[in-house]
Amino acid sequence: MDEEGFVKAFAEKVLDDTRLRHLREDVSRMCKSDRVSTFPGSQPVSMDRENMKYLSQIDYCVCEKTDGVRHLLLIWKNRLYLIDRRFDFYAVKNCDLTKLAEVISGSMKKDVIDVSKATVLDGELLTETKEEKPHVCFWVFDILCLNNRSTMQLSLLNRLHLIRTWVVSAFHPCDSLPFEIRLKPMYDIHQTVFVWREVVGKLHHNCDGLVFTPVRDPYTSGTCLKLLKWKPLEYNSADFKIELIFINDVRRYRLQVLKNGIDCNYDWISFESSDEETQFGLSGSVSECIFDFNRWTYIPYWNGRDWEPSPNYRDSEKGPGWRKGGWKPIRLRGDKTNGNALRTVEGVVKSIVDNIHIDDIDALIKKRR
Numbered sequence: 020m021d022e023e024g025f026v027k028a029f030a031e032k033v034l035d036d037t038r039l040r041h042l043r044e045d046v047s048r049m050c051k052s053d054r055v056s057t058f059p060g061s062q063p064v065s066m067d068r069e070n071m072k073y074l075s076q077i078d079y080c081v082c083e084k085t086d087g088v089r090h091l092l093l094i095w096k097n098r099l100y101l102i103d104r105r106f107d108f109y110a111v112k113n114c115d116l117t118k119l120a121e122v123i124s125g126s127m128k129k130d131v132i133d134v135s136k137a138t139v140l141d142g143e144l145l146t147e148t149k150e151e152k153p154h155v156c157f158w159v160f161d162i163l164c165l166n167n168r169s170t171m172q173l174s175l176l177n178r179l180h181l182i183r184t185w186v187v188s189a190f191h192p193c194d195s196l197p198f199e200i201r202l203k204p205m206y207d208i209h210q211t212v213f214v215w216r217e218v219v220g221k222l223h224h225n226c227d228g229l230v231f232t233p234v235r236d237p238y239t240s241g242t243c244l245k246l247l248k249w250k251p252l253e254y255n256s257a258d259f260k261i262e263l264i265f266i267n268d269v270r271r272y273r274l275q276v277l278k279n280g281i282d283c284n285y286d287w288i289s290f291e292s293s294d295e296e297t298q299f300g301l302s303g304s305v306s307e308c309i310f311d312f313n314r315w316t317y318i319p320y321w322n323g324r325d326w327e328p329s330p331n332y333r334d335s336e337k338g339p340g341w342r343k344g345g346w347k348p349i350r351l352r353g354d355k356t357n358g359n360a361l362r363t364v365e366g367v368v369k370s371i372v373d374n375i376h377i378d379d380i381d382a383l384i385k386k387r388r
Contacts, residue, residue, distance in 0.1 A: 026088075026144070029197045030101055030109035042100070042108050046093060049137055049164040051171060052240045058106045059240045060091055060141055061161070063230060063248040064363075065255070065370035071379075073245055075386050078234040079208040080175060083218060084248055085158060086225035087145030088354055092157055092200075094138040099196070101144075103354050114195055132166065132189050139164040140186065141238075142203065149223035159187065160203040160230075163238055171238040178238065179205060205232070212381050227254040242362075252374050256309045256349065257367040259285065260358040263302035266319050266326040272300060274308070274346060278361045285364065288346050289316045299348040305355040308346035310371055316345030 033039045043055055050059040064070065073079075091102040097120060099111040116134040132138055141161035146153050162170050162178050165185060170178055182202050190200045206214050211229065219226050228250035236245060250256070259274035260282055272290070275282045288308070290296035299306045317340050318329040328340025359367070 026090075026101055026103075026109055030111045033100075033108040033110060039108060042093075043106060045137070046091075046102065046139060049139055049167075049169065050240055051169055054241075056106060057241075058091075058102070058104050059163070060089065060104075061239050061246055062242045063246040064242065064244055065366040066231075066247045066249040066375055066380075067366065067369045068373045068375065070244065070247060071375060071383060073233075073247065074208065074231065074380065075383050077236075077245070079231045080205040080234055081208050081211050081214055081229055081231050082160065082203055082205050083214060083222065083226045084228035084230045084250070085143055085145055085203070086227045087143035087158065089143050090157070091163070092140040092142060092159070094132065094134055094140070095136070097134050105354070105356060111197065114197065116195065119189070119195060130185055132186050136166040137164055138162070138166060138186065140182070140200075144198070145224045147223045155198040156224075157198050157200050158203040159200060160205070160232075161238060162186070171240075173237065175205075175232055175234045175236070208384055209387075211384060212377060215377050227256075249375065249380065250370075251377070252371065253309065255367060255371050256307050257346075257364045258305055258307050258352050258355060258359045259288075259346070259364075261288070261300065261302055261304050261306060263300065270296075270300070271317070271319055274358070276358045276361045276364050282357065283361070285358075285361070286346065287316055287318055288348070289314075290348075295348065299351065305352040305358055306348040307350040307352055308348050310344070310368075311347040312344045314343075314345040314347055316342045318342050 033042060047055045047059060052059040089104055093100040093102060094116070097116040099114050099116070101109040101111065103109070120134050139162070140159045141163060142157050142159040144155055144157055147156050159182050162182050164170060165181055170181060179202070187200055187202045190196065208231065215229060228248060231247040231249070233245045239246070259276065262273040262275055264271055264273060272288045273284050274286045274288050276285045277283070290300060291314070315337055318332050319326045319340065320329040328338070332342040333339045334341045334343065
């Protein structure tokens, strides 16, 4: 079972509009966010030749970029809620933390989570395959609120300390949870090459890059320009919404991104097989795509009266309208209803063009010494 299937199997979506509105308002208030309808989690930007300069200027921690499903985890009133990118809430079923609260209370420990009060953790669900039977974990990499108090203004190291001592320790062991809660390992920036070449290869889950988090900065809701994600060229991806249109009775597919909150056309995609089209060609679905410089893409052009092959592209073998280079779908994003924002996609494209290698990052970091 994948992570999205796990959420549906072990958690119940909050459908009542009034309850959902109250939950969104409460979490937005806890996370100091004015955007009540928007996911309050922090969003990294793709590393490029311009913003990578921060690695030599400010202190960072580095961690592997887990290829899991991003969620916030709300612990409140002895219940657990998973919060996805759409700001939808899923109440974890059969998970009453009352007994855990009694154990915590009986321990007489002061520096510990109070599961009756609000705590908001940032992390992702992933499937660990170390044991014979795969199990789902929630890897925590940040905290926004602890026991009704915002932690966002604290430094990263202080936030990680709270997760380790106040939260994770309280949930080990905890048989009442359908998943394990762990703290994601963070490393000093000077260990970047070690993390990529040694740590990543020993993981029991998928990884597609690295994340660099500023050490001294507070937690930022929304896009954080100093929170950097790096992927090698073969993993650098963007999410697009698929739109099916018929051109001269032929199926053609447009890629859409968000611009000012509205779907807008960005590019075209051509599927290379019927199986690929069946899997990714559902109009309205969202697909994660990588750019393949050797992939052929048909580009239509509207001349004001009819569709014709784009005059800007012509190949001697493929014919008019064919461009060498295009987006290749690699995964459906069932957790999303829209593609990335235009600015995000432009950042990904810039990162692809810049093609930063791990050795480039290492050379820049060494200048700090």
